[in-house]
Amino acid sequence: MTMRHPLADVQSPSIGEGTRIWQFVVILAGARIGRDCNIAAHCFIENDVVVGDRVTVKCGVQLWDGLRVADDVFIGPNATFTNDRFPRSRQWPERFPETRIERGASIGAGAVILPGLTIGERAMVGAGAVVTRDVPARALVFGNPARIVRYLDDDDASLS
Template identity: 70%
Template sequence: MSQFFKHSHALVESESIGKGTKIWAFAHVLPGAQIGEDCNICDNVFIENDVIIGDRVTIKCGVQLWDGVRVDDDVFIGPNATFTNDIFPRSKVYPEKFLITRLKNGCSIGANATILCGIEIGEQAMVGAGAVVTKDVPPKTLVYGNPARIQRYLDDKDDEFDQPK
């Protein structure tokens, strides 16, 4: 019996999927991909061969992770976030190796954000919806806009939300 859940309409070619991970309909995970424990890979996600995903990662619908993407633990990737892996893309012309794009522990990527290749998103950083990230994002910062710019620095209180009574 498998240690992870695979929807009947998901295509999972990798044998490196962690315990408790859920992979939903129409997701496609190529053979070389590595996915950690307790992850949630939502509908219509594509994960290429040279991708490494840590534990407790959430990848929402419509995301493609291309060769060279590294995702640390506890990362959230919002719906339709876009990643690149070739700085000068041309049809039928491939780089010798792809730049590494790294999402550090606990960072969050908003819906429809675009992350250029070779970028590092720092620990606990937040990228706003629709942002176009063209350079590294320091830890514990909020960035948004096109191009994404630091809007403010985050602190522990940013994790506390007032709940309706």
């Protein structure tokens, strides 16, 4: 059973079974959210957003048009996604670039992800990182701009 807090504004009919949506969340009509997700308080999800199954979105995150989030992704508190490379007031691109967060990836608290990038499968973005380039699968990145520190393997406790 899906849980929707009475103070959430959920306009989308495409919310998967078992997903929990907390207070002060806004989900626009075109968004698609998978099964068994947890959307924490004070999140905003725009129309052209797809979220997979078992995704955790912590407090204070906005998911903008063009974002594709695969299954089993963790998005930390106040992570920031962008979808317009050259934003101007009241001037929108014909189409927003697609940003992909692949299966099992983790985005740390306060990280910034620029538009049109791919965060690879099971990659980890450190807290506060500013991601300006694609992140390969299983890479651990942090810093400003984010740089690869090492690659994670099956022996890493963070992947169990």
